[in-house]
Amino acid sequence: MRPAPASAILLALLAAVAAPSTACATATAGGAQDGATGGGETATGDSEAAEAPGIGEEGVERTIAGRRFVRRGENWYLESGGRRFRVLPDSLSLQFQDGATEEERRDFLASRGFEVVRSNRLGILDVRTGPDRHAVDWLAELTGNEILALVDVHTEGAYEEE
Secondary structure (H helix, E strand, C coil): CCCCCHHHHHHHHHHHHCCCCCCCEEECCCCCCCECCCCCCCCCCCHHHHHCCCCCCCCCEEEECCEEEEEECCEEEEEECCEEEEEEEEEEEEEECCCCCHHHHHHHHHHHCCEEEEECCCCEEEEECCCCCCHHHHHHHHCCCCCEEEEEEEEEEEECCC
């Protein structure tokens, strides 16, 4: 029996990570329409997202790339499968499109003040975003960015099962 090709394994792994029942919010470039519920807010995935509610606003709900995020106190939560997962405020995972040059990648990271914490052999980077903007705001802004193939928030724990 031949082992599965590496590409099939990687696709299965990525599909499992991005499945709706997990605590991972995934947005692919050009593949998602963003909007919001409650408060008349809209997250468009472009520069207007910088004006979206920020740290400290209570009761805000946002839908980004088909995922529902809810703010409670100082924290944002990803709602998935009847559970809430706290979104880590200052980290994201990014993957650049194959055609992005090294210079474009460096400029993209530097212009946003992102610090690369680690990377894997799939080309996915974990970055620290800094304390000035929450990762949910960055997700809204970067979703659909043409240089990115993938953008994810990081989450932890299961909270407030309803």
